[in-house]
Amino acid sequence: MPSTKMDARELAQYYGLPQLPWKYRPKDARELDPTNPCQLVEIALPVPLDQTFSYRYARPTETEPAVVGDLVVVPFGRRRKVTGVVVGVQGLAADAREVDGVKLKDVGQVYGPEYRIGAERMKVARWLADYYLLPLGEVVPLFHPPAPGTKARGGRTADELYPEVDKPLFELSAAQKTAVAAGSTHLKSQQFSAMLLHGVTGSGKTEVYLTLIEEALALGRTAIFLLPEIALTPQTLSRISARFGERVAAIHSGLSAGQRCLVHEGAARGEIDVVVGPRSALFAPLKNLGIIVVDEEHENSYKQDEKPRYHARHTALVRGRENKALVVLGSATPDLESMNNARNERFELLELPERMGGTLPLVEVVDMRGAKTVEGFTPALTEAMHETLAAGQQIILYYNRRGFARVVQCTSCGEVVMCPNCDIGLTYHLRPRRLLCHYCGHTENLPETCPDCGSEETKPSGGGTEKVELHLQAHFPEARLLRLDRDTTTRRGSHKKILAAFARGEADILIGTQMVAKGHHFPNVSLVGVLAADDGLGLPDFRAAERSFQLLTQVAGRSGRTGNGRVVFQAWQPEHPVIQAAAAHDYQTFIDDELPARKALGYPPHRRLMRLGVTGKKQGEASEAADRLAEVVRESFIRPGLTVLGPAPAVFPRLHDRFRFQILIKGTLNKEEKVWLRGVLASLRGSYRGVDVVHDVDPVSVY
Numbered sequence: 113m114p115s116t117k118m119d120a121r122e123l124a125q126y127y128g129l130p131q132l133p134w135k136y137r138p139k140d141a142r143e144l145d146p147t148n149p150c151q152l153v154e155i156a157l158p159v160p161l162d163q164t165f166s167y168r169y170a171r172p173t174e175t176e177p178a179v180v181g182d183l184v185v186v187p188f189g190r191r192r193k194v195t196g197v198v199v200g201v202q203g204l205a206a207d208a209r210e211v212d213g214v215k216l217k218d219v220g221q222v223y224g225p226e227y228r229i230g231a232e233r234m235k236v237a238r239w240l241a242d243y244y245l246l247p248l249g250e251v252v253p254l255f256h257p258p259a260p261g262t263k264a265r266g267g268r269t270a271d272e273l274y275p276e277v278d279k280p281l282f283e284l285s286a287a288q289k290t291a292v293a294a295g296s297t298h299l300k301s302q303q304f305s306a307m308l309l310h311g312v313t314g315s316g317k318t319e320v321y322l323t324l325i326e327e328a329l330a331l332g333r334t335a336i337f338l339l340p341e342i343a344l345t346p347q348t349l350s351r352i353s354a355r356f357g358e359r360v361a362a363i364h365s366g367l368s369a370g371q372r373c374l375v376h377e378g379a380a381r382g383e384i385d386v387v388v389g390p391r392s393a394l395f396a397p398l399k400n401l402g403i404i405v406v407d408e409e410h411e412n413s414y415k416q417d418e419k420p421r422y423h424a425r426h427t428a429l430v431r432g433r434e435n436k437a438l439v440v441l442g443s444a445t446p447d448l449e450s451m452n453n454a455r456n457e458r459f460e461l462l463e464l465p466e467r468m469g470g471t472l473p474l475v476e477v478v479d480m481r482g483a484k485t486v487e488g489f490t491p492a493l494t495e496a497m498h499e500t501l502a503a504g505q506q507i508i509l510y511y512n513r514r515g516f517a518r519v520v521q522c523t524s525c526g527e528v529v530m531c532p533n534c535d536i537g538l539t540y541h542l543r544p545r546r547l548l549c550h551y552c553g554h555t556e557n558l559p560e561t562c563p564d565c566g567s568e569e570t571k572p573s574g575g576g577t578e579k580v581e582l583h584l585q586a587h588f589p590e591a592r593l594l595r596l597d598r599d600t601t602t603r604r605g606s607h608k609k610i611l612a613a614f615a616r617g618e619a620d621i622l623i624g625t626q627m628v629a630k631g632h633h634f635p636n637v638s639l640v641g642v643l644a645a646d647d648g649l650g651l652p653d654f655r656a657a658e659r660s661f662q663l664l665t666q667v668a669g670r671s672g673r674t675g676n677g678r679v680v681f682q683a684w685q686p687e688h689p690v691i692q693a694a695a696a697h698d699y700q701t702f703i704d705d706e707l708p709a710r711k712a713l714g715y716p717p718h719r720r721l722m723r724l725g726v727t728g729k730k731q732g733e734a735s736e737a738a739d740r741l742a743e744v745v746r747e748s749f750i751r752p753g754l755t756v757l758g759p760a761p762a763v764f765p766r767l768h769d770r771f772r773f774q775i776l777i778k779g780t781l782n783k784e785e786k787v788w789l790r791g792v793l794a795s796l797r798g799s800y801r802g803v804d805v806v807h808d809v810d811p812v813s814v815y
């Protein structure tokens with residue numbers, strides 16, 4: 113049994129849970145004098161226990177009682193101090209030291225009102241805790257900066273924004289005007305509403321967002337602009353910054369703790385009207401929020417894949433509802449769930465079917481079967497590249513594998529060199545020369561002999577971006593190359609440098625992984641080559657087709673932004689409907705095929721999904737815990753509308769030296785079922801020390 117003497121870290125260890133950020137230090141908090149008149153407060157703390165904690169709160173002065181939402185620092189366990197939030201307040205006799213025989217500890221410090229989680233954000237916090245089955249204390253850290261109260265040393269956060277690029281000013285197209293008019297009506301109504309802006313790549317969605325934000329500000333309201341990955345979208349940032357100047361601030365991982373506090377405090381005091389950033393920007397303490405934009409709303413990065421697991425798009429809709437605000441979701445390839453909501457009239461659908469100042473590129477699907485390929489390049493793609501280079505234009509090549517060779521295989525016995533921690537083949541990298549596991553980061557030298565049969569003949573097989581780069585150096589010696597993948601972007605700011613260099617025309621060819629598919633505007637790119645268009649289709653995941661369609665459409669959309677563009681999809685299954693639909697820029701056909709397929713299998717958006725993942729170092733222990741969990745869940749969830757699948761080994765049955773099992777629950781749990789499941793998960797976590805149990809509500813993948 114865990115003892116009440118254990119501090120939060122010990123409890124986390126006891127339950128085998130990932131560590132939470134414990135770095136909170138009171139920087140700018142007021143000390144409380146325990147001899148003052150006091151109150152009894154309930155506090156939610158970021159500890160892995162599904163409960164709140166009672167403390168004694170001595171008022172700083174007679175006129176300053178504790179308020180629900182106050183951010184406080186309290187002693188926890190023997191030595192630790194933890195930041196939490198007041199979720200309930202009662203009166204208490206001035207000299208009371210205990211309640212029901214339990215000695216009360218005193219709240220140590222309280223932060224200023226900028227850090228108070230106001231009623232509206234508190235409702236969002238409670239919704240997150242309830243919907244995602246999380247202790248309230250675990251969602252609270254989303255609502256304040258990691259080190260509240262830290263002073264920033266000089267510098268404005270706007271310095272982190274990018275200088276304006278030359279920005280062509282178009283008059284709004286008819287379709288843009290329609291979208292703006294619809295949004296504007298919603299803004300003026302002061303009622304919650306959601307809009308799905310489906311605009312093809314290059315159709316000017318950003319201009320619609322910015323115009324609507326301007327209208328919201330004119331109405332005296334504030335705005336949040338969410339971007340999937342800030343490092344990959346410098347151009348959008350610079351446009352927002354140019355438009356709103358000092359009233360906008362960005363939140364991103366490059367900010368220091370002090371700068372984050374500066375943004376937070378500025379937003380709380382009303383000095384900042386627009387906050388832009390990745391999913392964490394959604395929780396900024398803006399008052400009178402009028403509009404939330406979720407750009408590239410289909411992106412997976414809106415789902416936080418570690419504790420607390422939540423989806424920022426869904427949460428944006430909840431925050432919008434609490435503020436009677438307009439939520440605008442935008443994408444060239446909307447998530448199936450969003451489009452389904454639009455079709456069911458929960459969202460208003462607005463379309464931007466045409467590109468501004470250009471047409472969509474022509475896509476050629478090239479059959480790899482029987483083609484005389486050289487290192488993965490078909491003659492058709494090679495020829496298109498020569499033509500493009502001869503015309504002085506730029507090329508983007510997309511290949512979603514980094515490194516030099518996907519696997520290293522023995523030519524005698526066929527054995528593949530595996531990661532010792534994961535059931536995954538190691539990838540061969542040239543610079544530096546080593547074998548690397550892309551899941552756990554394990555690295556080792558290339559073996560001289562086969563670990564299985566001792567043969568000296570091992571062969572790297574399957575390609576990667578490094579190999580493509582070498583091929584281009586040999587076959588296009590005159591072309592200047594840049595590579596964008598996780599290996600070339602380990603240094604801070606390197607994304608931005610590579611993208612900026614390519615935008616300035618300092619390279620002819622940009623080769624990269626899916627990072628090259630994100631929303632850049634490169635006016636001189638007239639050819640996009642996809643080396644293996646069917647690469648993602650074989651993934652054993654119910655979203656494989658949707659992800660593939662999105663990626664192909666997005667990467668193709670980089671071509672011909674200001675003129676005639678072309679795209680080559682190389683494919684082993686050129687007739688595959690997903691590849692055909694992406695080549696034809698035909699979103700409607702794609703979802704008309706995909707929605708019924710999802711329905712037939714009972715997958716989202718038709719039914720909700722919850723994944724229960726059980727992992728452990730010992731296979732037997734993890735398997736036993738998974739069996740027990742599945743058994744109790746299956747016994748209790750016997751009703752129409754709920755299906756329990758599993759347990760089954762996960763698609764990757766061993767990663768990071770842990771065996772992985774999973775159980776899927778299809779359907780929507782009611783209130784009692786959620787409470788029951790929370791209890792079951794807590795007790796399972798308590799009874800198996802070496803086993804970690806995670807639950808993921810609305811998982812974006814089921815690997």
Ligand SMILES: [Zn+2]
Pocket residue numbers: 531532533534536549550551552553554768
């Ligand atoms: Zn590994």
Ligand SMILES: [Zn+2]
Pocket residue numbers: 522523524525526527562563564565566567
């Ligand atoms: Zn061998």
